[in-house]
Amino acid sequence: MRLAPLAITIALVANVGAAPRAGKVVRVERRPHGLTGTPRYCTVSTVDLVGYCITAKPPEIGDRMTVIDSQRVLGVIRITQVQPLGDGCQQGLVWMTQGLLDSGDLQSPQGQMIGVVDVPLDARSAKLVAVDKTPTGHPWGTDMIYAIDGNSDGSVDLEFVQFQCDDAGAQSINATSSCYEVWATMPGRGLEKLRGERLRNCY
Numbered sequence: 001m002r003l004a005p006l007a008i009t010i011a012l013v014a015n016v017g018a019a020p021r022a023g024k025v026v027r028v029e030r031r032p033h034g035l036t037g038t039p040r041y042c043t044v045s046t047v048d049l050v051g052y053c054i055t056a057k058p059p060e061i062g063d064r065m066t067v068i069d070s071q072r073v074l075g076v077i078r079i080t081q082v083q084p085l086g087d088g089c090q091q092g093l094v095w096m097t098q099g100l101l102d103s104g105d106l107q108s109p110q111g112q113m114i115g116v117v118d119v120p121l122d123a124r125s126a127k128l129v130a131v132d133k134t135p136t137g138h139p140w141g142t143d144m145i146y147a148i149d150g151n152s153d154g155s156v157d158l159e160f161v162q163f164q165c166d167d168a169g170a171q172s173i174n175a176t177s178s179c180y181e182v183w184a185t186m187p188g189r190g191l192e193k194l195r196g197e198r199l200r201n202c203y
Helices: none
Strands: 007-011 024-028 040-044 051-054 064-069 073-084 094-104 113-117 127-129 144-149 158-165 177-186 190-200
Touching (some): 040 064
Antiparallel strands (some): 007 024, 040 051, 064 073, 064 113, 127 144, 158 177
16 A cells, blocks of 8 residues: 655647646546555454444445554455444444454454555455654653554555544644544655545443
8 A cells, every 4th residue: 555645737838839738737636556445444343343433435345454463464354244342432433343254263362453445455364563753743651552554565554553642633642533644655755645534422
């Protein structure tokens, strides 16, 4: 997964022997290499395959959720049910999923474990990896990070980051919300933020 930015292509068209015509600016939005959907993560129960996801775009029935830990891809869950979990703010950001195990075995996870949707992974080598800094620039240890090496090339491809924040989305010790961000690696530039979502503390 590689992220390319909005690119501005300027085409200058000229006829031989004639004055050049006005250029045209074309804005092209590109996505990370290999990323065709909206990457999301969910916590998953190995007992009943129930998942809890915080995202503005919920998983859909029929989606495949790939479950990975710090060693390997554990398995793939086919989502059979999705329902919203309400809160005092009615934010529509928390979803509970139920699924069936399509492949693999989730009974012996090693270290951290999450389920991901719309994240391209090499089933033979993808895993969660440890990192020693956060892409947010916050002090180390204040963010919860799930970092993914999607093809075992030794580099981080995607990071899901969670931290306590205020109403403006800034990290705060007087937090009113939890902020969730998705970061992807862009060629030559490192990690850049794809999106951020804020879940206000309304429970």
